[in-house]
Amino acid sequence: MIDYLFLVYQLIQLAHASFCPVKHIHSSTPTTGFIESPGYPSPYSASLDCTFNITTAASNVIQLSFVSFDLASKNQLSNQCLNSYLLVVVVDRHGRQHVGERLCGNTVPSPINTMQSWMQVQFVSTSANQKHRGFRIQYRILSEAAIQEPLSSLGEPMFNGCGGHSTPGQLSGEILSPGYPNTYPKNSTCNWLIRVEARQRIYIRIVHLHLAPTIAECERASLTIIDGYKHENFGSDKKESSSETSEAKFCGSQLYYSEEGMKSYLSSANRIVVRLVTQEGPATSMIGEERIGFKIVWTAVEGLIGEGDVVEGGQPCKDQFVCHGGQVCVEQGHGICASRSRLCIHSSLVCDGIHNCVEGDFSDEQHCYSREIITSAALGFSLIVLTMLILVCCDQFRKRRRLRVLIRERRATENGKCNNNNNNNSTQRIQPNR
Ligand SMILES: *[C@@H]1O[C@H](CO)[C@@H](O)[C@H](O)[C@H]1NC(C)=O
Ligand SMILES: *[C@@H]1O[C@H](CO)[C@@H](O)[C@H](O)[C@H]1NC(C)=O
Numbered sequence: 001m002i003d004y005l006f007l008v009y010q011l012i013q014l015a016h017a018s019f020c021p022v023k024h025i026h027s028s029t030p031t032t033g034f035i036e037s038p039g040y041p042s043p044y045s046a047s048l049d050c051t052f053n054i055t056t057a058a059s060n061v062i063q064l065s066f067v068s069f070d071l072a073s074k075n076q077l078s079n080q081c082l083n084s085y086l087l088v089v090v091v092d093r094h095g096r097q098h099v100g101e102r103l104c105g106n107t108v109p110s111p112i113n114t115m116q117s118w119m120q121v122q123f124v125s126t127s128a129n130q131k132h133r134g135f136r137i138q139y140r141i142l143s144e145a146a147i148q149e150p151l152s153s154l155g156e157p158m159f160n161g162c163g164g165h166s167t168p169g170q171l172s173g174e175i176l177s178p179g180y181p182n183t184y185p186k187n188s189t190c191n192w193l194i195r196v197e198a199r200q201r202i203y204i205r206i207v208h209l210h211l212a213p214t215i216a217e218c219e220r221a222s223l224t225i226i227d228g229y230k231h232e233n234f235g236s237d238k239k240e241s242s243s244e245t246s247e248a249k250f251c252g253s254q255l256y257y258s259e260e261g262m263k264s265y266l267s268s269a270n271r272i273v274v275r276l277v278t279q280e281g282p283a284t285s286m287i288g289e290e291r292i293g294f295k296i297v298w299t300a301v302e303g304l305i306g307e308g309d310v311v312e313g314g315q316p317c318k319d320q321f322v323c324h325g326g327q328v329c330v331e332q333g334h335g336i337c338a339s340r341s342r343l344c345i346h347s348s349l350v351c352d353g354i355h356n357c358v359e360g361d362f363s364d365e366q367h368c369y370s371r372e373i374i375t376s377a378a379l380g381f382s383l384i385v386l387t388m389l390i391l392v393c394c395d396q397f398r399k400r401r402r403l404r405v406l407i408r409e410r411r412a413t414e415n416g417k418c419n420n421n422n423n424n425n426s427t428q429r430i431q432p433n434r
Contacts, residue, residue: 020050020123028057031141034067037123037134041068044084046128052121056141059198062119063140064088065111070133071104072125081105083127086135091118093229093269106132115144115229115271148193149273154178155187162190162276170196171300171346172356177223177276177293184211184221184293186281192274195228196300202272203343205359206263208254208295213283215252221278223250223294228271250294260328260360266301266341299349299356305342317344321364323357 020038035052037044054062072083081104088100093116103109112119121137145168152163159178162185166173175192177184194202204225211221227246248265250257257263265272274296282292302320325342329335340358349356351368 020048022051022053025052025054025139026056027141028060029141030060030143030146032138034136034138035121036136037125040134040136042133043131044125044134046125046130048084048123048125050123052123054119054121054139054141056117058093058117059144060117060141061113061115061144061147062117063111063113063142064119064121065138065140066108067136067138068133069103069108069135070106071135072127072130072132073105083130084123084125084132087122087124088112089120089122090114090116091120092116115147144271145195149191150275152190153188154185154190155278156185156281159185159188162188163192165193166195166298168195172349172352172354173298174354175274175294175296175298177295180293180295181208181291183282184276184278186278188276188278190276193228194272194274194298196270198270200270200300200302201304202267202270203299203301203356203358204265204267204272204274205297205299205355206250206254206257206294207297208291208293209250209257209263210253210286210289210292211250211282211294212252213285215256217283218249218251220280220283221251221276224248224275224277225250225265226273226275227268228273229267229269261358264359266304272298297354297356299343299345302344302346305344319347320344321347321350323361324363324366325358325361326363328360 023035025033025035035054038048038050039045056062071081071085074080075082081102083104085102085104087102090098090100090112092098100112119139123135149163149165154162161176161178173194178188178190179185194204196202206223209223211217211223225248229246246268250263254263276294286292303317305317305322305325321344323343323345325340327337327339329337340361342361343357345356345364350364353365353368355362355365357364
């Protein structure tokens with residue numbers, strides 16, 4: 001009943017809200033600036049409804065940090081921000097709106113670091129007779145390429161290789177957990193950033209995973225793949241982050257992800273964070289086991305070929321290798337079948353010894369085997385020919401040398417004949433060699 005009355009009161013107040021024109025802030029290049037409540041730092045008036053519309057080019061992102069924050073506190077009865085509040089709406093690349101919680105009171109909120117290029121900040125005030133200074137927020141427009149991976153922390157200093165990032169133009173890579181394949185560090189958070197060209201996406205395949213004996217031991221160690229273009233509140237509201245679906249978490253070992261397609265992830269855009277979080281090291285029961293930790297292969301994907309060879313996103317796969325895809329059937333014979341995604345990958349990734357197509361599709365490395373056979377056969381044949389040539393040459397050389405020796409010997413014998421007419425030994429010796 002009381003809540004209802006407040007709602008009615010609020011609605012009446014809103015109807016009287018003063019006109020506060022939408023403030024458009026747009027910059028296509030990196031910049032920084034401030035947004036403030038009307039009249040800041042003087043107390044704001046009642047009946048305000050202001051919107052700040054911040055936009056930038058798609059290659060940039062917007063971040064907000066709160067410099068000063070003093071709004072009316074939460075309503076004591078409903079524990080909600082009713083009198084005045086700030087609402088941050090992040091619009092993602094797909095046009096979806098992510099509405100944050102209402103912010104009020106005088107606790108300075110955590111920074112909001114989005115990976116998006118469109119944000120709206122709404123300020124509503126309905127409370128009369130209250131003296132609050134309002135807010136001052138710094139917005140920063142940054143180039144998306146300049147955003148680094150979140151910080152890593154290593155619990156045991158003797159390990160290395162905790163976190164990192166791909167290099168510009170890289171098309172494929174491998175990520176190993178620190179200490180792989182023997183162990184992994186405890187109390188650590190390792191963040192790896194994979195960033196490819198804006199037109200590309202990232203396909204991640206888990207080659208090996210062994211973190212804990214059971215899948216329930218997520219606290220011990222877990223591997224998470226975070227799609228970089230989700231709206232993420234770094235370090236602030238955990239609840240909001242975990243409600244996002246564009247995240248894949250892996251615990252235990254690969255035994256629990258035996259079905260095809262379970263050990264891979266295709267990003268929605270060109271950025272992904274791979275995160276290893278550990279509290280403890282490997283379980284004692286795992287000591288001595290092979291390949292503890294994880295190994296990941298990632299590939300920059302140029303496009304996806306859908307059914308009927310229609311290219312998704314209008315990206316032609318010209319001069320690229322198109323993975324064959326094929327079908328995956330749950331049961332042999334008359335089971336349920338689905339076709340695998342056909343990735344377009346850079347032609348330099350074909351026959352590089354790493355399989356870059358989706359799980360179960362080995363087409364990029366398939367005909368390399370026969371190619372190898374042909375190469376090694378050709379090589380073997382040349383070797384044989386070469387050996388024969390050498391043998392023939394040596395034989396010729398030996399024959400010629402023996403002939404020379406014989407000629408010398410014969411001359412010596414002929415000289416001897418002049419002195420001694422009866423010497424048959426040397427003639428007999430010549431005969432076997434003709
Ligand atoms: C904010 O700017 C975008 C892009 O210019 C526009 O489409 C949108 O309607 C604006 N929002 C408001 C509330 O004015
Ligand atoms: C874990 O690491 C953090 C810093 O990264 C440190 O503050 C904390 O004391 C460590 N905890 C243990 C149990 O080692």
